Amino acid sequence: MSAVWPVSRAAVRRRRVQTVVIGVVVLLSTTMIVVALGLLAASSGPFDQAYARQSGAHLVASYDPSKVSDSQLTKSASAAKAYSGPFAMATLGQGLNGNFGAPESLVTVGRADPGGPVDRLNVWKGRWAAKAGEIVLNRNPTASEGFGAPTLGSTMRLAGQTLTIVGFAYSVSQSADAWVAPAQMTSLKPTATQMLYRFAQAATNEQVSAGQTAVTSGLPSGALVGTQSYLGLRALATGEPNTFVPFLMVFGWLGLAVAVLIVANVVSGAVVSGFKHIGVLKSLGFTPTQVMAVYLTMISIPAIVGCAGGTVLGNVLAESLLTRAFENYGAEGVTVPIWVDVVVVLGVPVLVALSALLPSLRARSLSAAEAISAGSAPRAGRGLRVQRWLSGTRLPRSVSLGLGLPFARPARTALTLAAVVLGVTSVTLAVGLGKSLTTYQTAASRVDAVDVSLFAPPDNGGPAPNDPQAPPAPKLSDAADEALIRSTPGAVSVTASTDLPMRLAGTSTDLRVSFYRGDFEQLGYRILDGRWFDGPGQVVVSERFLRQRGLAVGDTITLQSEGKTVRAQIVGKAMYNSGDEVLSNWQTLALVAPSLRASLYEINVKPGTDLDAFVQAVQKGDSGLMRTDGQDAGTFVAIVLATVVLLTLMLGTVAALGVFNTVILNTRERRRDLGMLKSIGMTPAQVTVMVVTSMAALGALGGVLGIPLGIIAHRLVVPAMANGAQVAIPAFMLDVYPWSLLTLLILAGILIAAAGAYFPARSAAHTTIAKVLHNE
Amino acid sequence: MTEDLGNEQAVVRLTAVRKEYGESVALDGVSLEIHAGEAVAVMGPSGSGKSTLLSMVAGLDRPTSGAVVVHGDDLGSLNEKGLALFRRRRIGMIFQFFNLLDDLSALDNVALAAQLTGTSAAHARKRALELFEELGIGDRRNTYPAQLSGGERQRVAVARALMNRPAILLADEPTGALDTRAGEQVMDLLLDLNQIGQTLLLVTHDQQLATRCASRVIDFVDGQIAGERSLERTS
């Protein structure tokens, strides 16, 4: 092997374009993979770990104690892998003097022991409730304690009784808001019985449903009141990041696939253009295996350097990305898990080596005698016929010769064309993915949909989000405020709204329901299915809301708040990300909280209206209205968009470099032809034009073939990604390729190919004929 | 210079060697012997099979039938790896178009041959440098092939071929790409080598090269030996 190293090292040093291209391609792909894998791992990691530690419930079920007895429940629960319960349960109102920041109603469960086979609670502060008069509240230890949140030792009134808070516990299963001793529970008049189950398999909705069927099959009908699946919680906990991780993953995989193809292409190019090199090595006495080793080493050195650099870069990028993306969700200093680095550092070089293996094997098996005579006698054939036909056309001679050049060496040309098609396809796909995702995100988060928003701070004691010290209150009534805004010059549409935390019956997760009045069609929401609400008891929800709860447009849900219950029909599906936000109208609010006033006015104005002047004009009428920031892209979204743009650029660069390398190799190989053409009287300029023409034509052809492939790939990939991300992508978001963009892409293909050809062609054209011919 | 196998023993022995490339027959029943210390020139029209003959002797390709024995090794019994090992120890080759490795400096091109046989890089460079001085190209050692003149390149190629003290030096049109003066320098070099005992097998179109360097000329026509003459060297 001692002779392999000097040859490989020399090739790495002297074939600079090849080395740099491989290094950069691998570096960028590795970066993409680390970012994508890092996001994927981090988005579900904390939740899954906590769930495993607590042996969290895969299914939380509540039963009607009047229909099913505890012993029946215990008996049927043996179908599960493990269970806890039955526990008595009650949903208790706190009264409206309530503590700000605490839920309006408390799902309270009587439990003697925080441990047990399922849902082992983490009592992180204080102790467990041992006797009557004590209560333990459910709270995430990392959650920030809101203003006025209950503290240890303080008391609270529940169902007419005063209870002392003796501890805080955390249930990842979200099985209850509070726990009391069983003795205490009896006096709180339980209305339901809770069972907590773990199943052998609970990775999919089907598996959880199957488990649910198994544990409820023998029970009287109507006994089961409500359930909550672990998968829904998981989706909620991992939240918004999960929408985008699948998208980012696609970029990562795409980057990897493109890197593999391009490395294979670069190595093939090196082998094809290195026939003579291989022949010489063999004639010197390199064994076939040594020849293969030379080619593998030549590729591996820049690949390993690129991989190491990419891993570092990817970690830096992913870490700042993750820390910012997950800060709302209580995670601090999120880093890329070590397994990602290990997988990448080991996996990427192996992949690169594998992609280099096929062409290297070819180098290995090439017959020495053939290899060494390769290139000394170009074969005549079809190529010449094409060239003869081209010379008969009216094109300038250098152009027609240039167009004929690719046909002289069909194998080499096919390789170049493959590189161009690959490059154009991946750039097309990347640009399309980036555009679809940005379009989706802009629409879903309603960026810039509303010109100005005015906030009417609630007067019921709660501090305004912007100024907790001195909350100004609106001076006019709700209706008068709306009339005031509508009559202010410039106003085009006004939507009034307010929010209410509500609960979907049978679950213990809070929904945020927004009730709208006025021109809600102008808010920027896009209805994907069904229609807007037009009467009481109607809601519009997101795709994710439907998916997580197994519902469809047309179904009816039960919403609860402050002891009031309202049944509402899902009349439409709108485009937004959140799975726990529900849109409704003022008529529906009237069924729940008729006295509530609007807290937000979203206004669109005539184009050209001065927004500051408009706001001042309104505030002259009611100084209690405050301007707030409208919907803007949140930090996570901004980060995702930046990442997508970055990844698209990276992928584009990678593809372009691959093309560039192949074209350079190809043109270099032709130096001999160029010398020959000059020897028959072509000027250097003509030679350059000729070579650039031939490669530009290849670029154009590659564009014509690659763009449709990219568009097809985009049409296949985007819906699949959307499905994985539990979002609905309307058809218009697939139409991201206007003619201007397609033209731009083709031009880019031609430009990259022409640039790759220009430099070597120019240098070949300007070296003296003798030298060129001599050098071969 | 070479290991002495006795004057009587042939360094190269071909027995009824036939080589076909698909339909065409490049070598058609060639039998010949080359003895240690001989300088043999092969002449003949283009396409008559001269280069093919060299490929057979160098173990770069295998005959369709017949046997090739070089320095006691029956090439037919060697696998690809065995052939590579055979080449690096026993064969030195010179080509019309030099076939140097463009990525390596002149000196490293030559040292590489020794490194292949397990010599350390430092030792290989030292021996290469000695050869460079002997061949009068010592000052060009750190130059890359692209910057060398044709004659200089061919001398580097000769140095590389001699590096492992081959049993036989094979040269395929070694002056074919050189002008008269550079060609003569290479001819002198080959002659000198033969005079200190290097066995030589030379393919050429050049009558002058043949008569100057070779003691025996084999004429090839259509893949067959058409005749053989012994020569009085002119120099």
Ligand SMILES: Nc1ncnc2c1ncn2[C@@H]1O[C@H](COP(=O)(O)OP(=O)(O)OP(=O)(O)O)[C@@H](O)[C@H]1O
């Ligand atoms: N790799 C090959 N594949 C097919 N045919 C080949 C191959 N190598 C040689 N030939 C054929 O074998 C015959 C002999 O070729 P060879 O190269 O030995 O001739 P040559 O005597 O060296 O000619 P020249 O003086 O032109 O170099 C020719 O007809 C040639 O076309």
Ligand SMILES: [Mg+2]
């Ligand atoms: Mg020949």
